[in-house]
Each structure stands twice: as C-alpha cells, then as structure tokens.
Amino acid sequence: MPTETQPSPPHWCVLGRTPDGVFAAAHVSASGEPGAPVSIEEGTLAAFVAQHEADHSPRWVWWSTAQVYPELLAAGVRVARCHDLMLSHQILRNSEHVRGRQPLIAAAHWAEPAALADTHEVPASLPEPALFDLDRAPAARDHRDTLAEALAEFGRQRAAVDSSSAAGRLSLLLAAESAGALIAAELSAAGLPWDTAEHNRILIETLGPRPASAAEKPARMLAMAAQVREALGDPLASLDSPPKLLRALRAAGIAVESTSQWELYEHEHPAIAPLLAYKKLSRLLTANGWAWLDEWVRDGRYRPVYVPGGVVTGRWASNGGGALQLPRLLRRALRADPGWVLVSADVSQLEPRVLAAMSGDRAMAAAGRGSDLYAGLVAGGVVDTREEAKFAMLGAMYGATSGDSGRLVPQLRRGFPAAMRLVDDAAAAGERGGTVTTWLGRSSPPPDAEWNNVQAAASLPGASRRDEDAARRSARERGRFTRNFVVQGTAAEWALAWLAEIRGKLTDFAPVPAAREAPASGTVFARVPHLAFFLHDEVIVHSPAEHADAVALVVEEAAATAGRRLFGGAPVDFRLELSVGERAEKP
DNA sequence: TAAAGAGGCGCG
DNA sequence: AAAGCGCGCCTCTTTA
Missing domain, CATH: 1.20.1060 (Taq DNA Polymerase; Chain T, domain 4)
Structure with a gap:
C-alpha cells in the first residue's frame, strides 16, 4: 500500500468528450481525486492513448468499449485494461450486493436504450443506432459520453462497489466484464482465419x-x-x-x-x-x-460482431454473422494461416463443475476430479451410464420435471445434496418472484409487471381454476429461469476470467519476424498469438506455430487460475479438451 | 409495404 | 432422440 507521503499513481484515466465534442481525459488517483482535464486534439486520440499506455498503463475508464476501442485497434493501439462504464452500470444497478443502488438507478440516462424502452421512458420509435453514432454532429451526440458525465458515473460506481457487501467479488466481475469488452473488440479486429x-x-x-x-x-x-x-x-x-x-x-x-x-x-x-x-x-x-x-468472410477472416453482456445471464450475445451458431459441419473451414496453428480448447462440463464449486459440494467436485465428470457420476454409483449422468445433470440445472431427464434428478439429489440445494433454492426464489445472484454478483432481473399481474390475479378471491393454473405455470417457468441463471451466469463469469487471463498472458510472447506475419489479423495481432474465437466455454487462439505448445500451456494454466480467482481453494478441477493444429476440427 | 410474430433450427 | 435454460437468424405469414 502506498503511504500518504508518496504521490498516488494515476490508477485510472477517464476518457470522454468536452461539450464541443473533442476528446478529453482526466486522471483519477487511487484515492478517487480527479486531476485537471486534458483535452486531446482532434485526431490524436490513438496517439494519446498509446503514449499513456506506454508510460504507466492506466485502467482506461470510458463510456463504452464498443464505441472507442475498435478505432484504437484500427490505429494499431491496444490497451491492457479498462473499466467499461456502460457494462458496469448494468451490473451494479441490478446487483443485490449493492446497497446504494439508488444513485445509479436515478442516473437512468446511463441505461441501455433497450432498457429505457422497456419502461416506456423512450418512444419505441427512437432510432437506436443514432445513440451509438460517432459521426453525428457534436450537438446531437448523446451526452453520456461527456467527460463530466463519465467522471460522475465513475464516482457513483466506485461508491456503489465500496458500499456493497461483496466489494471484492464485484470488482472482479467488473474487471472481467470490461476485459471481455476489450476482447470482443479484439476478436472482431483480428478475425477468425477462415478457409473460404x-x-x-x-x-x-x-x-x-x-x-x-x-x-x-x-x-x-x-x-x-x-x-x-x-x-x-x-x-x-x-x-x-x-x-x-x-x-x-x-x-x-x-x-x-x-x-x-x-x-x-x-x-x-x-x-x-x-x-x-x-x-x-x-x-x-x-x-x-x-x-x-460473401457477406462475412473477407481476406480469409470471419469477423463476427460479439455483444459482451448481451445475454441476461452475462453470457455474450452476437449481433450479425451468427458467431455463436456456427454449425459444427463447418468447423473444418477454420484454418490457421501458413506457419501458424489454431490452439483450440473447450471446457469439459463447465456448468456442472461451476455448480460443484459454488455450492461447495465435495462429492460432486470429487466426481469431476481427474476425469470426465459424467463418468465420475457413474463411478460414484449415482447413475448407471454416462448418458444418464449427462441427462440428469441437464435436468438438474434446467429444472426438468418429466421425461428421462426429470426422472433421474432425484438420484442426483441424493448423491449431491449441497449442489442440488443451491439450484433448488434458486428455483424457489424465482417462483416467489424474488431475484437470484451469481457467484460474483450479477443479479437476475425482477419479474415484469405481466408476471406480477398473473400471480396477483390467482390470489384474488374470485380467481378461477384457469387463473391459478396460469399463475402456477408462470411461477414454475420463472423458477426454471432463476435455477439456471445462477449456474449459467457463474459459468459465464468463470469463462470471462479464463479469457482475460489468457489475453494477459499472450501479451508476453515476443513477436515473430515480419516475414512470418499474418497480415489479415491486423497490425496489432499480425505477429503475436491472439484470441480468434470464443463460444461460451470454448476458445481458439491463432498462434505462430513455434509458440503452439507454450500457448496451449497458457490456455490450460489460465483455466486453473480462473478457478482460483473465483472460487479460491475449492477443490474443483476445470478440465480442458485441448487440440493444436492447422484446423480447429476435433479429432 | 413494412413491421411484428411465429415456426423452425443452429449453438452452448 | 430425449424437454428443460439461454440466445440469433432465417423464412413465411399476419397485422398495422
């Protein structure tokens, strides 16, 4: 810890625009004191960022990574860390761990346009893209990206985290979410090598x-x-x-x-x-x-658009190009550049392992140690076959009540009471209309007005059988949603931590000679191993062939690191299926 | 005639 | 293949 006599290093550098639309920056010290704003001459933002990145690598604080970072990458500038105010706002204003959410909720103009539309505060006809259009005249630009607003919002967010009951976890979540935003932009910039x-x-x-x-x-x-x-x-x-x-x-x-x-x-x-x-x-x-x-592959690269935090559980969504739905049939078309390889990894049974870790279920953790978790369930005598184990786990996490999947859930409940209690409690909370929260602090949205109306109608004196059935049905639906939310959402957090760790470690690799470069990956990535694809529990790194083994090790160690970051010493293995080759197709 | 909804299917 | 979560995107049909 720095003592009072030492000058505080400028931990954060907040970026925004002055009222006339020019970029400006202000350092914020560790104690939260903002320095004097420095305006950045038109067209020199990338140089400014590059200079500060080289000097002391601050955590860049900006309204939206998706807004700012692609231009920096196009100019050949990478940043190590950022704090995405928009993504962080969404997490904090909903999180049950944050006691003082009111200031964030009051700053409603910080919410996503879609969220505003939900509350009818914005006409549905509002042209959404305009909010994100950098090319508009300064006067018409959204006021959220001014430096003053960014500083104010950053202050609100720091206060929210400090006042929370889980500041450490929330800080980790915001850092992981923001790193994810950087990675999403970098994935689009580098692209996935595609064999047309x-x-x-x-x-x-x-x-x-x-x-x-x-x-x-x-x-x-x-x-x-x-x-x-x-x-x-x-x-x-x-x-x-x-x-x-x-x-x-x-x-x-x-x-x-x-x-x-x-x-x-x-x-x-x-x-x-x-x-x-x-x-x-x-x-x-x-x-x-x-x-x-024709539309999505250019110059040997598929460049989809990822939307970090786009799913209510915290998973990424995609918007254009269908990155998250690539049919397995086409996996053979993923192909490294000459002299490069694809290092592909996916996590085996991520969600059950996450459930074991967060519930502290030692028996389930043991079932996943050193082997396939489903095989471990069979070995432990909980179910008879691997297929049954798989369906039982899916049923447990999704809330199956019938069919082969639902039939097996009681056996799981006997074998793994702690894990099942966690998801059963989450379901019960949802059925009551409550909210649930992931391991790091992302909370589910509260029920909407329609859901509340249906429940209320069923408890009125004159409620019909039909009303009661409808209420029960929607309560159960919501229970399945919250049951799954805690597991899917925590798995997404683990995956972000994994990605961020991989990204950080990949910057340690020395660039290969210019003769070996992969120019289609863009100036920033042409000579270094870089992330090329991400799909919930799966990553692909495009790497110079000579680094393949070291990269594979990075990916593997990052999984263990992510497990420790989230769950400390929980005895849960996060096992990967790793492959290295010219193509990403699994053997 | 354009937007919204439904059906269907790809991914985890 | 299994019914049970979260998505995006395409096509056809209905609606405004």
Missing part, C-alpha cells in the same frame, strides 16, 4: 454446385424436394412454408402437430427421411451458405 475454399467445397459436396442466382435452389435440395413430393403424392407440396407443409403432410396421412424435426422423427413414412434431409440442406444454405460467405 474449404467452406465452398463443403457447400458443393452437401448442396451441389452454387446456383447461378440466389433464387434457384441447389441441385441436392431440388432432388430431396422431388423425393418428398413423390412420397407424399403431392407434386405441388410446399416445403418452405410450415403451414402449407403441415397440410400436405396431413393430407398424406402423417398425423403431426407441427413440422419440427423432433416430431417428424416419430413417424414412419417414406417422405420423412428426404424431408428431414431437405430441412438440413435448407438450413445450411440459408444460414451459412454462399450468401453468408
């Missing part, structure tokens, strides 16, 4: 040659469609319109309620197999076909 030729080959092999126009269907789809129509005895049957398809199926004597594949599987009819095949092909064509390739 291989993707095209897969499309041709699966669908047939690319039709001359998008209006035409590929040959294999036409062939499947012909088989379906033949089998249905209906040469004009429409396969692309669910209502029409449903009528055609019924007319052919197939008694289905919907056209979804899980229901079609139940029926024996010569039309079923080609119809399911047609649906698969159609999905590939529309979601990740040639149009997707």
